[in-house]
Amino acid sequence: MDRGPxxxxxxxxxxxxxxxxxxxxSARAIAVNVANATFAARSAELWGQGSTAVASDSTHVRAYDQNLLTEWHSRYAGREVLIYWHVEKKSLAIHSQLINCTASEVAAMVEGALRHGTTTDVEANYTDSYGQSKIGFGITRLLNFDLLPRIxxxxxxxxxxxxxxxxxxYPQLAPALTRPIRWELIAQQYDQMIKYATAIRTRTASTESILRRFTRNASHPTYAAMLEVGRAEDCLRGPLLRVRDLQREIEEGLNDMESSNGANSVIAYGKGGEIASNRRDEQEMFLRCLRxxxxALVLREHPDAPGRPR
Structure with a gap:
């Protein structure tokens, strides 16, 4: 029988x-609905209590040289585009976004923690060493969630x-101490910092656009105040990051992130996992369908999934 036609x-x-x-x-709405269904189906007896922490990291996807959006990434030493993922501790992706190789990972981390759209409430975000920055600590403190990097x-x-x-x-800490925190600058720019944080939370402005504006004018007083907030938060959070239990928690979250990326490389096997299209909407569709x-695979492996024996 000829199956060609x-x-x-x-x-x-x-x-x-x-x-x-x-x-x-619509693809994003489908992914959010699947994630919410997974959260609703989870049994605390089998999966334990839910976590309010997520891990985030970028993964590179190879793209054709002829693709107009392809960029050279200095860290991975290849031509590609980047997908930034937010994955909770049970390996379920709650957010994904397509970013440029030169985009700020701090901005991508903040956008995913605030814009995931699922029923989970993100209170902490694990990142690798590239997510550690003073401005990252400052913005996450203003937005009321914790940045927990692997340093x-x-x-x-x-x-x-x-x-x-x-x-x-503090004589025993003298080798590790530098200049004092400029609390007066934080007090002077407090209202402006709250205005920018509110703009990010209410989607009046994106985190990327605000950080780009500050980067072009590094002497901006509000940006300097955010850096001081980040330095204060770093001093509060830094000693905690040396606690072994917290280090293991961060490492486990990032390992789940890496396992999720490994699964994506198996799922996206077509054309060697490369993105061939130059169109931004087609690349977004690739990302949404991959998510x-x-x-769906995470839900299918769930012990409480319909039709799955215990």
Missing amino acids: LCARRADELRYARRRYLSAE KRINKVKLHRPTAGNPDA ILQS
């Missing part, structure tokens, strides 16, 4: 259904003195 007809039907019914927004060479981290005029207050498949 039948396969061609089915391919045409799939392409028609894709053009007629599926868009980036390389934590013994080399410098802390800031809480007050000025008392250099001998749907990953979430």
